[in-house]
């Protein structure tokens with residue numbers, strides 16, 4: 701159970717947020733939404749140039765940081781330096797899209813070494829430091845965590861583990877009375893990002909249809925703006941008491 705009053709949108713004004721994976725796709729939209737809500741956003745990705753482009757767009761309340769979000773020193777260093785009120789863990793590796801037998805252990809485990817390592821290091825340090833009461837930590841998992849994803853090796857299992865880590869942290873926060881909110885978000889597959897477009901192309905090919913036919917048959921596609929808006933709703937406390945949400949083009953649906 702979350703420990704906050706329902707609407708804390710005003711808390712975001714002048715607050716600090718860290719968003720990993722902020723240079724493109726969902727993370728860029730989340731950083732933009734948090735910035736529009738009045739937060740100073742620290743955006744993390746490995747390549748500096750796209751982050752600097754985003755700073756040109758959002759202004760001085762966006763600070764680019766080029767770093768590996770899966771490294772423990774990135775997590776502890778940035779949490780100590782910025783002590784964010786909002787932390788969004790959105791960075792993720794684009795999985796190799798191929799059937800199980802064409803994976804190596806290296807390709808199969810890629811999302812464990814990036815997405816799961818990131819969730820573990822940041823969330824563990826958020827609990828141990830700890831972040832201030834009233835802080836909110838939002839981990840981006842995937843709809844694949846529930847449905848599976850047979851063409852992306854260890855991706856679905858890694859994303860299920862991200863959700864577990866977030867829910868374990870929520871329990872520890874509650875037990876210790878830390879007042880830190882931990883929530884995971886499970887977006888549906890969408891062609892709106894580089895990672896999603898690659899996956900959609902692979903599943904369309906597997907079904908023997910073109911990408912447009914595959915996308916149309918899957919219903920309305922989730923946009924990056926909808927992801928930004930939904931994460932903002934959670935960060936602002938405008939949602940219910942759930943520890944995890946599936947996110948589709950129709951919005952957020954609480955899971956547990």
Ligand SMILES: NC(=O)c1ccc[n+]([C@@H]2O[C@H](COP(=O)([O-])OP(=O)(O)OC[C@H]3O[C@@H](n4cnc5c(N)ncnc54)[C@H](OP(=O)(O)O)[C@@H]3O)[C@@H](O)[C@H]2O)c1
Nearest residue numbers: 721723725726745746747769791792842889890893895896
């Ligand atoms: N798109 C979908 O359909 C979909 C569906 C469900 C869940 N998701 C999840 O949503 C999240 C965002 O995905 P997306 O579709 O927006 O992907 P994307 O367009 O490929 O963007 C990925 C972002 O993560 C950054 N990144 C990757 N590895 C990193 C690392 N080790 N350290 C720091 N930054 C790193 C990338 O920048 P650099 O490359 O410069 O580091 C980029 O900013 C991922 O966790 C993904 O699994 C996506």
